[in-house]
Amino acid sequence: MQGEKKGFWLYDLKVETVLADRPAVCRHIEGDSFRVEGEALVFEAGQRVSMYALAALLPLLPAKQRETSEADWMSTDAEIACPDPHCGGRFRVTRTGKRWFGHAETTGLPEARGTPYWQGDGKE
Template identity: 60%
Template sequence: MDDSFEIYDLKVEVTATDRPMVCSHHVGDYFLVEGENLVFPEPGAFSMYAMAAILPLLPAKQRVRDPNDWMSTDAYIACPDPNCGARFKITRTKLRRQHHSTCTRVPLDDEPI
């Protein structure tokens, strides 16, 4: 039985607005989402407060969706600090094939969830 499915890898990058950044973000800082893994380039630092705002959206951004779904068009997340002008752009980088059997021990059955 084919237990494969597709999700997108992502890039989350710091972008600027017309307001100054007051947190530790720098334009161009980024991290990658490769399958279930977060990959940080050197020096590997990223604000935990910004991460808390971004993390809940990443699994939804990875999934294949209806083109009319707002998650298909909205790509920018605001820094959770109301005084910071940073934005975080989520971009799909490539489609990845995953397998149910490598992600969970719960078996597939004939009944949909």
């Protein structure tokens, strides 16, 4: 069972482009999106994100995946502005589900290492 094994929960995320009161200067298309599942960024066919915007988003995504206090801004604030100060594009980050990751499946420590989670059979 998950409670008996060492591990942790991560939220799956959806990151979606939203446009508001100012025009997008960068290549932002309303509704373009990708998912974050564990450590993977998952893009559907035809979905794109500016690499500059992605560079600004990446440091925040692992924090959005983790449990936080309901009063923490990471729990309440869902939109991240494009890093270009002249651009009106934003990125809405939504928690969509949770996944369990066992310590042995994710660690690099030789004495604690097991089968990597992406190579396992998906069973506890």
